[in-house]
Amino acid sequence: MGSSPDNRQPRFKGLPAESLNLLQLTDSHLYADPSRCLLGINTLETFDQVLAQALQEAGHPDFILATGDLVHDASDTGYKRLLGRLQLTEIPTYCLPGNHDLPGKMKQILNQDNVHCIPSVQAKGWSLIFLDSTIPNSDGGRIDEGQLGLLKVLLEAHNDKHTMVCMHHHPIPVGSRWMDTMVLDNPGEFFQLIEAHPQVKAVLCGHIHQTFDSMYKGIRLIGSPSTCVQFVPEEDDFAIDAAPPGYRWLSLQADGTIETGLASLPEIPSGLDLASMGY
Numbered sequence: 001m002g003s004s005p006d007n008r009q010p011r012f013k014g015l016p017a018e019s020l021n022l023l024q025l026t027d028s029h030l031y032a033d034p035s036r037c038l039l040g041i042n043t044l045e046t047f048d049q050v051l052a053q054a055l056q057e058a059g060h061p062d063f064i065l066a067t068g069d070l071v072h073d074a075s076d077t078g079y080k081r082l083l084g085r086l087q088l089t090e091i092p093t094y095c096l097p098g099n100h101d102l103p104g105k106m107k108q109i110l111n112q113d114n115v116h117c118i119p120s121v122q123a124k125g126w127s128l129i130f131l132d133s134t135i136p137n138s139d140g141g142r143i144d145e146g147q148l149g150l151l152k153v154l155l156e157a158h159n160d161k162h163t164m165v166c167m168h169h170h171p172i173p174v175g176s177r178w179m180d181t182m183v184l185d186n187p188g189e190f191f192q193l194i195e196a197h198p199q200v201k202a203v204l205c206g207h208i209h210q211t212f213d214s215m216y217k218g219i220r221l222i223g224s225p226s227t228c229v230q231f232v233p234e235e236d237d238f239a240i241d242a243a244p245p246g247y248r249w250l251s252l253q254a255d256g257t258i259e260t261g262l263a264s265l266p267e268i269p270s271g272l273d274l275a276s277m278g279y
């Protein structure tokens with residue numbers, strides 16, 4: 001639904017001018033050491049390639065969304081390097097943390113100039129809400145009491161706007177046993193709040209390193225490939241997919257509908273360790 005094959009056509013061209021156009025870059029897994037690899041892939045190189053390709057082929061987005069696992073070793077140097085890349089785009093960028101990030105440090109370093117680590121932004125009739133779904137010292141996800149409270153306040157404050165909620169963890173299982181051990185552990189509380197606010201059109205996540213696009217309780221749930229390594233969908237055990245790094249574009253329409261699709265680098269980076277049993 002809504003996804004398009006990889007091609008070189010501009011993504012935002014031809015869409016209504018009032019559309020809110022977004023690029024989602026997720027799970028970049030950068031390191032302090034720019035030469036370090038994850039499962040055989042230099043994550044800084046693929047991030048740079050995906051970002052350059054996205055800006056060239058998708059057209060100028062209103063915002064970039066960076067949905068967690070931004071720096072694999074949560075290093076100062078890694079965040080500073082990412083900040084430099086994002087500052088160069090001059091595009092307002094909204095970052096939220098994943099299980100590999102340190103939320104406090106991430107905010108301290110990234111939240112400046114055009115780069116923001118804030119709970120929400122409103123533009124073109126839409127409200128985007130950015131939640132922290134991380135649990136300290138765990139790879140699992142949870143929208144804790146504080147984040148649930150924040151979500152409620154933001155939903156009530158902007159109930160006249162179409163809304164997309166963004167967070168790192170997937171809110172419902174995606175059909176992959178090992179990945180689903182890290183699914184949001186309190187979906188009941190989360191969806192109870194979401195369902196009480198019909199302006200919520202979608203929930204966008206990272207974390208799963210694969211595409212996901214499904215309807216649940218009338219809400220569209222969207223997940224996306226990483227800018228580095230992809231995982232095989234619907235696989236019980238950890239498995240690396242022979243798929244290139246990629247990104248998602250989204251165009252949020254004035255009527256509350258969402259146009260979206262994926263694009264990826266033309267080739268799988270050499271060195272990808274397809275036989276790896278974990279990371």
Ligand SMILES: [Fe+2]
Nearest residue numbers: 027069207209
């Ligand atoms: Fe990740």
